Amino acid sequence: MKVPESGVVGQSVRRTDAIDKVTGCAVFVDDIPFGPNLLHSRLVRSPHPHALIKSIDTKKAEQLQGVRAVVTGKDISARLGLYLIDRPIFASERVRYFGEPVAGVIATTEDIAVEAVKLVEIEYEVLPAVYDPVESAQPDAPLLHPDLGSYTVANFIFPEPGTNISENFKIRKGDVETCWSDCEVVAEGKFRLPPIEHVPLETHTSIALSEKSGQVTLWASSQSPFAMRDMIAQSLGIPHNQLRVIAPLVGGGFGGKAGVTMEACAVVMAQAVEGRPVKLRLTREEEFVGTSVRQSLVSEIKVGCDKDGTLLGMELTYYFGGGAYNDYGVNIARAAGYSCTGPYDVPNVKADSLCVYTNHPVGSAMRGFGMPEIHWGLEQIMDQLAEKIGMDPVEFRLKNCVRTDDEIVSGMKMTPIDLEACIEKVSRAIEWEKEEKPTAPNKKRGKGIAIMWKAPAMPPNPGSAAVVRFNEDATVNVEVGGQELGQGAFTVAAQIAAEILGVTYESVTVSYPLDTKYSPYEWQTVASRLTWSMGNAVKAAAEDARTQILETVADHWDEEIDDLTIKDGVVISFKSEKEQPLDKMVIYGLPNEDFEGWKGGPVVGRGHFMPTYVTNLDPETGQGTRAVVHYTVGAQAVDLEVDLETGQLEVLNIASVYDVGRAINPDLIMTQIEGGAVHGMSSAYEELKFNKSGEVLNPSFVDYRIATIADIPRKIHGDYVETPIDDGPWGARGVGEHVMVQTAPAIANALYDAVGIRFSDLPLSADKIYLALEEKTNQGK
Amino acid sequence: MVTHTISLIINGTEEQLQVPSNMTLLHALRDKLGFTGTKNGCEAGECGACTVLVDGEPMNSCLVLAVELNGREITTVEGLAEDGKLTPLQQAFADLNAVQCGYCTPGMLMSATALLKRNPHPSEVDIQEALIGNLCRCTGYQRIIDAVLKASRNGGER
Numbered sequence: 001m002k003v004p005e006s007g008v009v010g011q012s013v014r015r016t017d018a019i020d021k022v023t024g025c026a027v028f029v030d031d032i033p034f035g036p037n038l039l040h041s042r043l044v045r046s047p048h049p050h051a052l053i054k055s056i057d058t059k060k061a062e063q064l065q066g067v068r069a070v071v072t073g074k075d076i077s078a079r080l081g082l083y084l085i086d087r088p089i090f091a092s093e094r095v096r097y098f099g100e101p102v103a104g105v106i107a108t109t110e111d112i113a114v115e116a117v118k119l120v121e122i123e124y125e126v127l128p129a130v131y132d133p134v135e136s137a138q139p140d141a142p143l144l145h146p147d148l149g150s151y152t153v154a155n156f157i158f159p160e161p162g163t164n165i166s167e168n169f170k171i172r173k174g175d176v177e178t179c180w181s182d183c184e185v186v187a188e189g190k191f192r193l194p195p196i197e198h199v200p201l202e203t204h205t206s207i208a209l210s211e212k213s214g215q216v217t218l219w220a221s222s223q224s225p226f227a228m229r230d231m232i233a234q235s236l237g238i239p240h241n242q243l244r245v246i247a248p249l250v251g252g253g254f255g256g257k258a259g260v261t262m263e264a265c266a267v268v269m270a271q272a273v274e275g276r277p278v279k280l281r282l283t284r285e286e287e288f289v290g291t292s293v294r295q296s297l298v299s300e301i302k303v304g305c306d307k308d309g310t311l312l313g314m315e316l317t318y319y320f321g322g323g324a325y326n327d328y329g330v331n332i333a334r335a336a337g338y339s340c341t342g343p344y345d346v347p348n349v350k351a352d353s354l355c356v357y358t359n360h361p362v363g364s365a366m367r368g369f370g371m372p373e374i375h376w377g378l379e380q381i382m383d384q385l386a387e388k389i390g391m392d393p394v395e396f397r398l399k400n401c402v403r404t405d406d407e408i409v410s411g412m413k414m415t416p417i418d419l420e421a422c423i424e425k426v427s428r429a430i431e432w433e434k435e436e437k438p439t440a441p442n443k444k445r446g447k448g449i450a451i452m453w454k455a456p457a458m459p460p461n462p463g464s465a466a467v468v469r470f471n472e473d474a475t476v477n478v479e480v481g482g483q484e485l486g487q488g489a490f491t492v493a494a495q496i497a498a499e500i501l502g503v504t505y506e507s508v509t510v511s512y513p514l515d516t517k518y519s520p521y522e523w524q525t526v527a528s529r530l531t532w533s534m535g536n537a538v539k540a541a542a543e544d545a546r547t548q549i550l551e552t553v554a555d556h557w558d559e560e561i562d563d564l565t566i567k568d569g570v571v572i573s574f575k576s577e578k579e580q581p582l583d584k585m586v587i588y589g590l591p592n593e594d595f596e597g598w599k600g601g602p603v604v605g606r607g608h609f610m611p612t613y614v615t616n617l618d619p620e621t622g623q624g625t626r627a628v629v630h631y632t633v634g635a636q637a638v639d640l641e642v643d644l645e646t647g648q649l650e651v652l653n654i655a656s657v658y659d660v661g662r663a664i665n666p667d668l669i670m671t672q673i674e675g676g677a678v679h680g681m682s683s684a685y686e687e688l689k690f691n692k693s694g695e696v697l698n699p700s701f702v703d704y705r706i707a708t709i710a711d712i713p714r715k716i717h718g719d720y721v722e723t724p725i726d727d728g729p730w731g732a733r734g735v736g737e738h739v740m741v742q743t744a745p746a747i748a749n750a751l752y753d754a755v756g757i758r759f760s761d762l763p764l765s766a767d768k769i770y771l772a773l774e775e776k777t778n779q780g781k
Numbered sequence: 782m783v784t785h786t787i788s789l790i791i792n793g794t795e796e797q798l799q800v801p802s803n804m805t806l807l808h809a810l811r812d813k814l815g816f817t818g819t820k821n822g823c824e825a826g827e828c829g830a831c832t833v834l835v836d837g838e839p840m841n842s843c844l845v846l847a848v849e850l851n852g853r854e855i856t857t858v859e860g861l862a863e864d865g866k867l868t869p870l871q872q873a874f875a876d877l878n879a880v881q882c883g884y885c886t887p888g889m890l891m892s893a894t895a896l897l898k899r900n901p902h903p904s905e906v907d908i909q910e911a912l913i914g915n916l917c918r919c920t921g922y923q924r925i926i927d928a929v930l931k932a933s934r935n936g937g938e939r
Contacts, residue, residue, distance in 0.1 A: 014875060014876070014878075015875075015878060015880065017880075017883065018874075018875035018878070018880055019867075019875055020883075021880045021883030021886050022858075022867065022871040022874045022875050022880060022886060022890065023818070023858065023859070023861070023862050023867070023871065024816075024817075024818020024819070024857065024858035024859045024861075024887050025818070026883050027817075028820070028884065030817075030821065031811075031817035033815065198918075199918055200882070200884070200918060201820070201822045201828060201830055201882070201884040201885050201916065201917070201918055202820070202822070202882070202884045203821075203822070249882070249883065250882065251820070251882050251883065251884030252882040252884060252918050252919060253882075254918070283824065284822070284823035284824065284825065284827075284828075485882055486880075486881030486882030486883065486919045487881070488881075667878055668878065671878050671881065671920065671924065674920070674921040674923055674924070675881065675919050675920050675921040676921070677921060678920075678921030678922065679918065679921070700823070700825060700827060701823055701825070701827035701828055701916065702825075702827055706916060706918060707921075707922075708913050708916065708922075709908070709909045709912045709913055709915070709917075709922040709925065709926070710909045710910075710913050712921060712922050712923060716921065716923060
C-alpha cells in the first residue's frame, strides 16, 4: 500500500497538550470534582523498619466524630505484586520498612483523618533490620520474607527461599577464569549508589469508589492504568470488567507512578464505605517516605583488556537493594544482568545480578530501570582501564563499543545502532581535545565522557492496541491506552495517525483521560516503549482506517486501491485525477450512481502490536537468541569545574547524543535530552537519607534538593543520529529514559580529570569532594 | 472551627465565599471556587506550583490564609488568557515546548508574569532569580528561560 508523504512524521509540531497546560485547563487527578459526598483518608504508617505487629486497636480512632471507617491488614490479607507477589496491601503480621501502610482511616474531612491516625494504637515487637544489600544477601542476615518460597512468581524470575535474595540472574559466557592471564591490564572497583526518589511535582493521588453493584472505580495518577487494574483485580478478586481505572494526565512519573503504590489501599478503604468516593492524596512528606525509590546498588566489577586495549573479560556482581517488597525490582536486577557489560563488546563474562530485600522503601523502576545504577560503576571502570593501558577514554570507547550485529553479552545479535557516531558527535561538541581554562584561580576544570545502552525491560510479550475513529467533518480521534507524562506520547500518536491518514496534524485529537472501560489496551507506559510499541499500534489502526476509506472510494469510482491516495483530507486518484473529500463520507459513506444504495459507513480503524520474537534465556548462563526487542544507545560528555575551597561542582556544559532510530518529532527528542541531562546531573547529588532506625531524614524539598533553575549547565548540546530498527514505526525507538543513564558517571569522569580523585560512591556532595581534596593535599605534604 | 465570609477578586470577578480560619488560599481557590489550575505540590512553600498573584505580587498560595486576603485581587493561571488569546508568555511556553508534564507550568507562568511586569527585559540571571522557587523535574529549565526571554521580546506580560 502506498503511504502518503504529508510530512508530519519528522516534523517538530507543537505538543497536543501545550495549550491546555499553559491555560490551566489540563486536568490532573486531584483536579476532578467529587462534591460533598467525597470522603478523605490517611494512612497509618509503620514507625519501625522491621517489626512484628502484636496488636492493632482501632477503637479510639473509630469513635472520633467524623470517622467513617478504619481499615487494617486484618480486614484484607491479599498480596500484590508484578513479577513476585510479595506485598500486603496493609501490613498485618510484619512491617518491613519505615512508613509501610498498616491501617487506613476514612473520615469526612482530611483534618479529622489526620487526627484519627494518631488514635490508632499499634503494638510492635521490633526486629533487627538490614539496609545494605551485600549484608542482606549473607546467610546470617535477618530474614525479611520467611515465606518467600510460597509467593507466586513469574517464570523468568528466580528467588532463593530461605534468603533475602528475590532474584539471581546469571551470565556465564566464554571463559572468564582463563581470560585474565591474556590480559595486559586489569581494573577492579566497587561502586555504590544510595536510594533516590523520583520527585514528580504531582504527588500520588487516588480516589476510589466501590458501588453496591460491585463496580469499583479508581481515579489515579498512573503511568499504567491497565497494569494497575490487573494487579489490583487479581489481588482483590475483582473481575477486570468490574474494576475501572481512570487515569487523567500525570504530573510527572519517571517510573514512580508505574505499577501500584498506594492505590490498592484506596480501593480497600472505599470498599469499607460502599457508595462513597474516598480520596487518598499523599503529602509531599509521604511522597518521600512512602513511595517507591530507585534501588540502591553495590557493584563489584573486574575488567581486563589486552595490550591493544581490546576488552577480553568482565566479572561482575550487582547487589540491588530491593527494599522491603518487589514492585519492579526483580526485573531490574534481571535487566541489569542481561545488559551487565554496558555497551561494550566483551567475549568472556561472568555476572551475578542479585535483587536483595532490605528494610528500605519499595525498590522500583526509575527512569533508566537499572541502567543508571550499573553504568555508574561501568563507565568509571572503563576510564580506569583505559588509563592503565594508556588510551584516551574516547579512543578506548570507539575501539570497544558495541556495533550492529555483534553478539552481545546475552548471546543475541545487536540490533541496528551507531554508537560510534554518538561518541564522535559528543566529543566534537565538547571539544574533547581542547583543554579549557578554569574560570577562577581557585577552581579546576575537567572533561569526562560516558556511553550507555538500554533495552526496554519487559516481559517478552507486552502489547499495545489503538483505535482510530473518524468524525463527520473528517477530524479524527485516536484512542490509546498509553499515558502522557510530559514526554509527548500523545503528540507522537497524533503525528503517526495524521501521516498515515493523509490528514492534517491539527485535525487529530488523542482521547483522554485514559479509562480502562473505553481505552484500548496498553501494557504500561514504561521502558520508553510508547513511540515504538504504541506507535506501531496507532500506525496499524490508521492503516486499517485508511484501507476502509480507500476501498469505499475505489469501489465508488470503479478503480484500484493502489491508484488512490489521501492528501490533505482528500482522496485523489493518480489515474483518473478524481477527488473525494473525506468529510461526510467517513461517516455516511458514498451513494451509488443515481442514489441506488450506498457504500461504506463510519470509519473505525483498529490496530495492535505485540513483539513475538523475544526468547527465553537459559537460567544458568543467561544466554538466548533474543533477550530483548532492541537497544537504544547514546553518549554524553561533560565539561565541569570544581571549587577547591568548597568542593562545589559546577557542570558547565553537557553534550548528549542518542541514536533514536528515526526522529518522529525532533524537538520533543531534544526536550527529553535537555530535561534528562539536568535530571541526570541532579541525580548525581541526590540521596534519600536514613538514620539507624530506618527513618527517612530528608522528606522535603528543602532537605532533599533537586536541581533548580539556578543549577543548570550553561549549555546543553543535544543531538541525535538515526539508525532505523526493523520493528519500529519508520524505524523509531524510545529515548525518554536513556537521556539520564550515564550523566552521573560522565560527571565523575570529568571530576577525575579535574582533580585526579575517583569517587566510587554517589552522591557527589560538596562536603565529600572537599574532604577528598583535603586528604589528597595532606597526602602530598 | 470559625468560618468567615470573605470576598476575593479572582481574575477580575468578585467572588464571595465562606472559609474556615485555617483554610489556605490554595484550598480556597481549588476546593471552594474550582480554580484547579493552581497546583498543590508540597503545601510548604517549597516548590512554587501553587504560585498566584496577589495584587500583582507572586505568592505561594499554600502559605497564606484565605481569610487574610479579604478584598484582595488574585490572579490565577486561568486569568492570564483573555478572550481566547494567550499572553505572550503562555504563547512562548507553548511554542518553545517549555511544557512537559505541565504540573509546574501554572506556577512558573505566574512567577514569570510578575517578573515581566516589574522587569520587562530581564536577563537570564534575572529569570533564574525570579523562578528559583519554582521547581520543575521534567524540562531542565532552559526552555522555560528561553520562553520568558522570547515573551519579553514579544511584549512582556501584556
